[in-house]
Amino acid sequence: MQIAEKKVVTIDYTLKNAVGEVLDTSSGGDPLLYIHGASQIVPGLERALTGLSAGQSTDVVVEPADGYGARDPEGVFGVPRNAFPAEAKLEVGMSFVGEDEEGQAVPVRVVEVRDDVVIVDANHPLAGEKLFFHVDIRDVRDATLEELMHGHAHGPGGHSHD
Ligand code: ZN
Secondary structure, eight states: OBOOTTEEEEEEEEEEOTTOOEEEEOTTSOOEEEETTSSOSOHHHHHHHTTOBTTOEEEEEEOGGGTTOOOOGGGEEEEEGGGSOTTOOOOTTOEEEEEOTTOOEEEEEEEEEOSSEEEEEOSOTTTTOOEEEEEEEEEEEEOOHHHHHHTSOBSTTSBOOO
16 A cells, blocks of 8 residues: 555654754654644655555655745744743753744744843754655555544554543
8 A cells, every 4th residue: 555645654764964863763662653644744754755655665855945944043032031930940942832923822942041031942943954864664554534533643653542
């Protein structure tokens, strides 16, 4: 069975950046299950896996535009220190959910803590990165109606409702 829309695909994967550092991997853990065509993995990877079958392996290079997008310099901005609770212990690398002008939740990471201002970055941590995936396709099956209605894969390695 080939990978196509509405198939549940089970993969093992390793994601590296341009200098070969491992950013993410399923090695040593559970494989990833996703519904193909449901935008659950980055677009460049989803496109590259289309038409492949269980047992195949592939190496995929994904440009930022087909991955987590370009880095937006305007995504880095300062928040007054007094916007945080006085007792909050702020450290570089910690993340929290802020709000934009329209009241939308925006996850941000702290990149610098000064006396009066905290510099945060709303870019995805992998924005602007070229992504290097190695993927082993373990299984391809039809999604059940229930999975399609829920928008996620069920079963071992997938979503559990227990
Ligand atoms: Zn479900």
